[in-house]
Amino acid sequence: MASFTKWLGAGLGWSFGGPIGALLGYMIGNVIDGFTQKDLQDFRQQANRHSKTTHSGDFEISLLVLSSFVIKADGKIDPRELDFVRAYFVKMYGKDRANHAFRLFKGIIQNKDISVRQISLQIRQQMQHASRLQLMHYLFSLAKADEVVTPDELDMLQKIAGYLNISSYDFDSIKAMFYKNSESAYKILEIEKTATDKELKAAYRKMVKKHHPDKVKHLGEEHLKGAEEKFLKIQEAYEQIKKERGL
Numbered sequence: 001m002a003s004f005t006k007w008l009g010a011g012l013g014w015s016f017g018g019p020i021g022a023l024l025g026y027m028i029g030n031v032i033d034g035f036t037q038k039d040l041q042d043f044r045q046q047a048n049r050h051s052k053t054t055h056s057g058d059f060e061i062s063l064l065v066l067s068s069f070v071i072k073a074d075g076k077i078d079p080r081e082l083d084f085v086r087a088y089f090v091k092m093y094g095k096d097r098a099n100h101a102f103r104l105f106k107g108i109i110q111n112k113d114i115s116v117r118q119i120s121l122q123i124r125q126q127m128q129h130a131s132r133l134q135l136m137h138y139l140f141s142l143a144k145a146d147e148v149v150t151p152d153e154l155d156m157l158q159k160i161a162g163y164l165n166i167s168s169y170d171f172d173s174i175k176a177m178f179y180k181n182s183e184s185a186y187k188i189l190e191i192e193k194t195a196t197d198k199e200l201k202a203a204y205r206k207m208v209k210k211h212h213p214d215k216v217k218h219l220g221e222e223h224l225k226g227a228e229e230k231f232l233k234i235q236e237a238y239e240q241i242k243k244e245r246g247l
Helices: 002-009 018-031 037-048 056-072 079-093 095-110 116-126 129-146 151-163 168-176 184-188 197-211 213-219 221-245
Strands: none
Touching: 018 056, 018 095, 018 116, 056 079, 056 095, 056 116, 056 129, 056 151, 079 095, 079 129, 116 129, 116 151, 129 151, 129 168, 129 197, 129 213, 129 221, 151 168, 168 184, 184 221, 197 213, 197 221, 213 221
């Protein structure tokens, strides 16, 4: 129990409040033998000291809960998507921390009483826009883990994006990073094919500012790689359009 509770208490802030906190309290009580209400209160007191800042642990828990909604959206739990979640957490956090996270995740995904709206609204209120964009990028990666994003999964992604206050432009931009067609590069940069060269350069500068990895460095080094992958897609889209236009 000690190693699990040490993992859980490290870096968590606002996650121990609101609907996410209620879910955590319920799940932890079922996952850990001997876990008491006093243990939960101790975690809450620890979290309240820095509850206004999103820490790595808050982002981690948000990934787990939102992942459960996407995986269950099409009415089945695909082993490839579960494998993706486990592999992602191993890559990001290391095997030991990933095992703890996945242990909790298996309980979360079986819970049928969590509200995607309430969970998403809590994340929206506490998490900066750049971090919410990073969450959405990850969720698209998850949905694509079994090769196909089903209509039900896409509907869930759009629903989550709406609750997280992610605009349709930002949503379509991230979506285009996972769909290759003649308009993908333009959608990534949030412009039309009719955009002038001047508008193209302005759009690129805007996207660089919005998605720069430094925007999520407060989440910890482990999250910079994911942000850099998204940032690279923006650079590739810009270079592709410039090449097509002979710039």
